[in-house]
Amino acid sequence: MSESANLTELTIKETARxxxxxxxxxxxxxxxxxxxxxxxDNRVKAFLRFTPELWEKQAEEADRRxxxxxxxxxxxxxxxxxxxxxxxxxxxxxxSRILSGFKPPYTGTAVSRLFAAGAxxxxxxxxxxxxxxxxxxxxxxxPTHNPWDLDRVPGGSSGGSAAxxxxxxxxxxxxxxxxxxxxxxxxxxxxxxxxxxxxxxSRYGLIAFASSLDQIGxxxxxxxxxxIVLDAMAGHDPLDATSSTRQxxxxxxxxxxxxxxxxxxxxxxxxxxxxxxxxxxxxxxxxKSLRDAGAEIVDVTLPHTDYGLAAYYIxxxxxxxxxxARFDGVRYGFNQDGQNITESCERTxxxxxxxxxxxxxxxxxxxxxxxxxxxxxxxxxxxxxxxxRDFDAAFEKCDAIISATSPTVAFPIGAKTQDPLSMYLxxxxxxxxxxxxxxxISLPCGMTDEVLPVGLQVLAPQWREDVGLRVARxxxxxxxxxxxxAPLV
Amino acid sequence: xxxAPWEVVIGMEIHVQPTTRSKMFCGCAIGELxxxxxxxxxxxxxxxxxxxxxxxxxxxxxCLKTALALHCEIPRHTKFDRKNYxxxxxxxxxxxxxxxxxxSKNGILELDGRRxxxxxxxLEEDTGKLIHAGDKLxxxxxxxxxxxxxxxxxxxxxxxxxxxxxxxxxxxxxxLRTLLRTIGASEAxxxxxxxxxxxxxxxxxxxxxxxxxxxxLKNINSFRALHRAILYEVVRQTELLExxxxxxxxxxxxxxxEGRTFSQRSKEFAxxxxxxxxxxxxxxxxxxxWIAELRLALPELPGARRGRLTxxxxxxxxxxxxxxxxxxxxxxxxxxxAAGADAKHVANWIIGEVAPTGKIPTAEHLADLVKHVTxxxxxRDQAREVLMESVETGRAPSDIVTEHGYxxxxxxxxxxxxxxxxxxxxxxxxxxxxxxxxxAIGALMADLKKRAPQANKKVAMEILVRLLG
Numbered sequence: 031m032s033e034s035a036n037l038t039e040l041t042i043k044e045t046a047r048x049x050x051x052x053x054x055x056x057x058x059x060x061x062x063x064x065x066x067x068x069x070x071d072n073r074v075k076a077f078l079r080f081t082p083e084l085w086e087k088q089a090e091e092a093d094r095r096x097x098x099x100x101x102x103x104x105x106x107x108x109x110x111x112x113x114x115x116x117x118x119x120x121x122x123x124x125x126s127r128i129l130s131g132f133k134p135p136y137t138g139t140a141v142s143r144l145f146a147a148g149a150x151x152x153x154x155x156x157x158x159x160x161x162x163x164x165x166x167x168x169x170x171x172x173p174t175h176n177p178w179d180l181d182r183v184p185g186g187s188s189g190g191s192a193a194x195x196x197x198x199x200x201x202x203x204x205x206x207x208x209x210x211x212x213x214x215x216x217x218x219x220x221x222x223x224x225x226x227x228x229x230x231x232s233r234y235g236l237i238a239f240a241s242s243l244d245q246i247g248x249x250x251x252x253x254x255x256x257x258i259v260l261d262a263m264a265g266h267d268p269l270d271a272t273s274s275t276r277q278x279x280x281x282x283x284x285x286x287x288x289x290x291x292x293x294x295x296x297x298x299x300x301x302x303x304x305x306x307x308x309x310x311x312x313x314x315x316x317x318k319s320l321r322d323a324g325a326e327i328v329d330v331t332l333p334h335t336d337y338g339l340a341a342y343y344i345x346x347x348x349x350x351x352x353x354x355a356r357f358d359g360v361r362y363g364f365n366q367d368g369q370n371i372t373e374s375c376e377r378t379x380x381x382x383x384x385x386x387x388x389x390x391x392x393x394x395x396x397x398x399x400x401x402x403x404x405x406x407x408x409x410x411x412x413x414x415x416x417x418x419r420d421f422d423a424a425f426e427k428c429d430a431i432i433s434a435t436s437p438t439v440a441f442p443i444g445a446k447t448q449d450p451l452s453m454y455l456x457x458x459x460x461x462x463x464x465x466x467x468x469x470x471i472s473l474p475c476g477m478t479d480e481v482l483p484v485g486l487q488v489l490a491p492q493w494r495e496d497v498g499l500r501v502a503r504x505x506x507x508x509x510x511x512x513x514x515x516a517p518l519v
Numbered sequence: 520x521x522x523a524p525w526e527v528v529i530g531m532e533i534h535v536q537p538t539t540r541s542k543m544f545c546g547c548a549i550g551e552l553x554x555x556x557x558x559x560x561x562x563x564x565x566x567x568x569x570x571x572x573x574x575x576x577x578x579x580x581x582c583l584k585t586a587l588a589l590h591c592e593i594p595r596h597t598k599f600d601r602k603n604y605x606x607x608x609x610x611x612x613x614x615x616x617x618x619x620x621x622x623s624k625n626g627i628l629e630l631d632g633r634r635x636x637x638x639x640x641x642l643e644e645d646t647g648k649l650i651h652a653g654d655k656l657x658x659x660x661x662x663x664x665x666x667x668x669x670x671x672x673x674x675x676x677x678x679x680x681x682x683x684x685x686x687x688x689x690x691x692x693x694x695l696r697t698l699l700r701t702i703g704a705s706e707a708x709x710x711x712x713x714x715x716x717x718x719x720x721x722x723x724x725x726x727x728x729x730x731x732x733x734x735x736l737k738n739i740n741s742f743r744a745l746h747r748a749i750l751y752e753v754v755r756q757t758e759l760l761e762x763x764x765x766x767x768x769x770x771x772x773x774x775x776x777e778g779r780t781f782s783q784r785s786k787e788f789a790x791x792x793x794x795x796x797x798x799x800x801x802x803x804x805x806x807x808x809w810i811a812e813l814r815l816a817l818p819e820l821p822g823a824r825r826g827r828l829t830x831x832x833x834x835x836x837x838x839x840x841x842x843x844x845x846x847x848x849x850x851x852x853x854x855x856x857a858a859g860a861d862a863k864h865v866a867n868w869i870i871g872e873v874a875p876t877g878k879i880p881t882a883e884h885l886a887d888l889v890k891h892v893t894x895x896x897x898x899r900d901q902a903r904e905v906l907m908e909s910v911e912t913g914r915a916p917s918d919i920v921t922e923h924g925y926x927x928x929x930x931x932x933x934x935x936x937x938x939x940x941x942x943x944x945x946x947x948x949x950x951x952x953x954x955x956x957x958x959a960i961g962a963l964m965a966d967l968k969k970r971a972p973q974a975n976k977k978v979a980m981e982i983l984v985r986l987l988g
Binding site: 238361 | 562567570607662791794
């Protein structure tokens with residue numbers, strides 16, 4: 031048991047070395063994770079479904095590759111996948127009742143690439159319905175619990191993936207980030223989470239929430255692991271017209287440190303309303319640590335920050351109102367019969383969608399309606415342009431931007447479910463990165479006195495994941511703070 | 520009280536399926552009409568969660584060629600938009616179309632010297648098809664969805680309200696089809712649903728600048744139906760207005776069986792399509808070099824060709840129109856003339872023999888045949904048989920003529936001998952003719968044709984009339 035506990039606290043880098051030394055096999059590694067899941071997931075509830083037929087086959091294949099001398103870093107690495115990423119034959123529901131029973135006939139590009147790189151899929155993780163939420167409480171199935179305090183939320187929407195990595199149930203996990211849905215749960219669960227530049231990773235196979243904002247990214251236990259997973263997923267995909275052909279070598283200057291780099295601290299982020307003192311203290315310490323490591327800390331400003339939330343909550347619901355129109359009960363998933371097609375469709379959607387999804391579909395439908403389009407959607411797009419310009423101007427003064435990921439640490443389950451606006455405010459420091467299409471990383475920067483993780487966010491210019499990862503890595507080295515697995519005694 | 524006469528105002532929306540191997544946004548093949556339901560589909564055109572569209576370059580190219588042939592402006596920047604509405608034949612709950620930045624705009628189609636303005640030509644995707652079990656939709660117990668057609672590319676060609684009669688509207692649609700076939704942008708077969716015309720019709724008092732309330736007609740499956748539907752709708756609107764009623768802005772369906780239009784959907788219930796830019800497709804930048812290449816590669820357009828056939832060869836307007844309207848016939852004409860055959864004879868053979876059968880010989884073979892006819896070495900009847908055999912076997916007319924020993928007897932003495940023999944064999948007919956029954960000459964000519972098929976009939980007739988007289 032203690033040995034298996036050890037296997038579930040490793041990083042990719044450490045694991046790859048031990049697999050090659052034949053200290054254990056990929057099959058044994060999977061078994062250790064399955065045992066950990068059996069031990070803790072009835073409390074954490076990170077997973078919705080498990081995929082034993084996949085993990086058996088893939089672990090076997092991984093061991094064959096290792097015995098052939100395959101040195102790929104992801105061979106045999108146990109992985110969890112958020113319930114919005116399609117995997118052929120595996121029930122994928124976007125955390126929603128409306129897709130119950132839906133088994134995609136195809137596997138999305140990001141997951142395919144990781145499968146090809148040798149990753150072993152353990153199961154499907156919980157999330158807010160259609161990735162709409164910041165606590166994973168909007169899942170149609172059950173809430174997920176924060177491994178550091180089971181009475182608290184793991185953040186969201188990719189809360190299941192963050193919790194799985196934090197609880198040692200998976201070594202890596204995939205999430206999606208539309209307004210902070212990777213970075214915020216990573217911060218609240220004390221792991222590394224990364225949202226790449228919009229267009230870096232193909233969205234093919236990602237059940238869309240807001241197409242112009244969604245990106246797939248990894249949860250890991252080290253910055254280097256995040257770079258390794260990103261490297262395997264990234265790159266142009268002929269099936270996604272918004273995926274880019276640009277190259278970015280995230281591993282080359284990864285360890286070059288921050289000496290001589292300028293790191294911007296936006297005052298609007300630093301003094302954001304509602305930031306908890308313990309979070310601020312941890313960020314202050316992180317800033318000091320980076321300064322000590324040789325970075326120059328500069329003040330920058332993002333003057334349109336206040337409008338970001340409003341613009342986001344027009345654009346994202348507008349796109350979702352259209353993206354979710356296909357769920358009519360006719361071809362797949364949940365269906366409620368009616369007297370005619372209209373009634374059947376209405377009943378299916380009323381019963382199949384949860385409250386938050388229905389709220390956003392209605393908000394978005396309204397914002398796109400004739401007579402309101404200019405005042406809402408078009409105005410929001412203009413704000414989006416202004417926010418991009420804010421970042422462009424800031425990046426003329428600095429190489430990367432640092433801030434807290436979330437103004438708060440993990441909050442108690444149920445604390446915000448009755449107040450959507452307070453829930454929306456969880457993303458106030460992250461959604462700017464989505465509106466501007468920037469790469470962002472959240473990494474652990476210490477614990478509060480209550481032993482709740484705080485996350486440091488690093489935002490880099492578009493297409494410069496290498497810069498963001500280098501800063502994050504420098505902080506990881508300088509501070510000695512590591513993503514740990516929650517004890518869960 | 521006298522009012523100015525009514526003036527008909529028609530604008531056309533025409534959907535055309537461009538010729539492409541695959542669908543608009545996925546790799547599925549374009550199926551045939553009889554394919555089993557849902558056999559040409561994939562996760563993308565089924566609108567499965569997580570799938571994304573990718574633009575079919577061939578469809579863009581066909582649309583650009585069409586735009587160039589219609590003398591449209593082609594902006595550098597264009598984009599796709601989502602048209603949101605829910606219907607079971609629309610798998611995504613929205614149609615990817617183009618809203619405020621179409622691929623092209625402001626064109627012209629020349630129609631018998633008139634210029635019909637084209638407002639825009641844009642690209643979109645087709646929907647699937649619903650099949651209802653039962654004779655009437657409202658009595659159907661079950662409906663089935665066939666998504667073979669879903670995602671098929673469509674060009675929408677929208678005219679300004681420049682057409683003034685049902686005839687003009689039909690001629691416009693026919694001219695557009697000819698143009699599309701000439702440039703190879705579409706097969707444009709109405710019966711196969713590759714060209715769907717939706718006229719917008721209103722009437723107003725002549726001299727008025729304002730447009731009347733319009734109706735839009737759907738379910739039109741042929742050029743004839745287009746013509747009939749407009750005629751009906753104009754009468755309906757006229758009677759309505761003259762009896763003190765008002766036209767309601769609505770979509771009306773054409774019932775071919777009943778020969779009338781019926782209300783389908785009024786404007787009050789018109790959908791709000793909530794158009795917005797398609798976030799899954801980046802804006803499209805059209806390379807001017809590509810446009811230039813396409814422009815250079817365009818064939819001679821039917822309007823120009825028709826003019827050339829009239830001015831260069833003196834063909835009558837109707838003949839020139841018929842030939843220029845069909846690219847295959849027009850190419851055959853040019854080829855046969857280039858091979859040295861007489862232009863007017865070539866035109867006659869194309870219109871009289873080739874066009875009705877649709878069996879097209881090579882230009883060299885047609886020229887060969889026409890030369891035999893003009894030199895008088897074979898009869899017209901023989902020439903028809905030679906043409907048929909040549910098209911079927913692919914052999915040269917000269918070879919066929921030689922093999923059958925076809926020839927024409929034009930020598931006056933030889934023909935006279937045949938004519939005398941016929942007169943001798945039919946004394947009764949000769950008598951009748953001389954007694955004033957002039958139609959008796961028909962029986963004599965028929966017998967001549969039987970006895971001496973190779974005889975030149977014109978020459979024989981002259982001799983016969985002379986001898987009988």
